[in-house]
Amino acid sequence: MRGGKRLDRGNPDMALNGAVDIVIFWSSTMWKELSGMLPPLNPGNMLMIPALLLAGCVALTCGDQLPRTGAVADGGWPAGTSRHDEPAGMDLVWVPAGSFVMGSSPGEEGRQANDSDEGPQHLVTISRGFWLGKFEVTQDQWEAVTGRPSPAHFKGARHPVENVSWDEVQIFIGRLNQSAGSPCYRLPTEAEWEYACRAGSSEPFSFGRDNRRLSRYAWFRGNADRPGPPGRTRPVGLLRPNRWGLHDMHGNVWEWCADRYTVDYYAESPQMDPGGPAAGHRRVKRGGSWFYPWHNCRSADRARGEPDLRSSSVGFRLVRDAD
Ligand SMILES: [Ca+2]
Numbered sequence: 001m002r003g004g005k006r007l008d009r010g011n012p013d014m015a016l017n018g019a020v021d022i023v024i025f026w027s028s029t030m031w032k033e034l035s036g037m038l039p040p041l042n043p044g045n046m047l048m049i050p051a052l053l054l055a056g057c058v059a060l061t062c063g064d065q066l067p068r069t070g071a072v073a074d075g076g077w078p079a080g081t082s083r084h085d086e087p088a089g090m091d092l093v094w095v096p097a098g099s100f101v102m103g104s105s106p107g108e109e110g111r112q113a114n115d116s117d118e119g120p121q122h123l124v125t126i127s128r129g130f131w132l133g134k135f136e137v138t139q140d141q142w143e144a145v146t147g148r149p150s151p152a153h154f155k156g157a158r159h160p161v162e163n164v165s166w167d168e169v170q171i172f173i174g175r176l177n178q179s180a181g182s183p184c185y186r187l188p189t190e191a192e193w194e195y196a197c198r199a200g201s202s203e204p205f206s207f208g209r210d211n212r213r214l215s216r217y218a219w220f221r222g223n224a225d226r227p228g229p230p231g232r233t234r235p236v237g238l239l240r241p242n243r244w245g246l247h248d249m250h251g252n253v254w255e256w257c258a259d260r261y262t263v264d265y266y267a268e269s270p271q272m273d274p275g276g277p278a279a280g281h282r283r284v285k286r287g288g289s290w291f292y293p294w295h296n297c298r299s300a301d302r303a304r305g306e307p308d309l310r311s312s313s314v315g316f317r318l319v320r321d322a323d
């Protein structure tokens with residue numbers, strides 16, 4: 001059985017905003033590097049500045065090593081194109097191929113002393129576009145696929161399923177692939193997850209750097225306990241999506257990724273489609289949750305868990321590979 005074909009074209013403005021963010025980031029990075037090479041400014045060498053800026057713009061346009069923006073169409077769909085997928089009963093969003101700077105700098109606001117695993121920042125290329133769940137997998141979807149009651153601690157058909165281990169998610173994916181007739185569903189890699197979470201932004205959050213705005217996008221410790229009972233998940237999709245139309249990437253529940261976790265992986269990961277270290281027992285989870293403070297919801301924050309860990313803070317969303 002194949003997935004539904006209903007397509008909803010993405011908003012080109014959302015994609016363009018992401019492109020502008022990346023160009024600004026790389027322009028400022030290039031300027032910092034260039035300014036470190038310059039002699040002290042005086043009327044004679046100030047004439048160099050326009051020439052260097054022009055050279056920088058040419059390099060941004062032509063350089064093979066510089067990132068393509070996340071706005072480049074891939075497979076014929078712009079970022080944010082949505083699709084309803086019948087086998088999984090999920091809404092999916094198209095994430096186009098592209099490149100981004102993964103990780104955070106040591107000075108990023110909110111990065112903690114034990115967040116050194118977010119560095120070094122490095123260029124990553126996602127070579128193939130993919131469909132990603134618009135929402136975390138919900139309890140009604142879990143029950144439809146498994147035929148069993150949701151194991152979640154916080155009950156609700158449209159709440160994210162949690163209390164599911166990485167190992168149990170693999171069983172869920174196996175059943176879904178069986179019903180789809182092909183191995184098209186999987187967890188995102190950690191790199192795919194961060195790329196999709198950022199949606200073109202190089203700031204700590206997909207919406208920028210002001211964590212006071214996080215309540216508009218994420219359920220986290222700062223807002224998940226009011227109104228109503230202390231801390232809990234909320235139905236998916238109640239808050240604003242990122243620029244590519246993905247909801248709850250920041251907060252609600254942490255999301256399992258496919259990769260194994262090691263603290264120093266970024267020092268050795270390949271640029272093209274990194275898939276995590278070859279060895280290691282723990283698995284990556286991303287995005288923070290209703291129980292965790294704002295800084296754990298940053299796009300670059302990394303966390304890990306044993307593959308048999310069950311927690312009311314941890315759920316997942318799925319990738320469907322392009323047909
Ligand atoms: Ca989440």
Ligand SMILES: [Ca+2]
Binds near residue numbers: 114115301302303
């Ligand atoms: Ca962390």
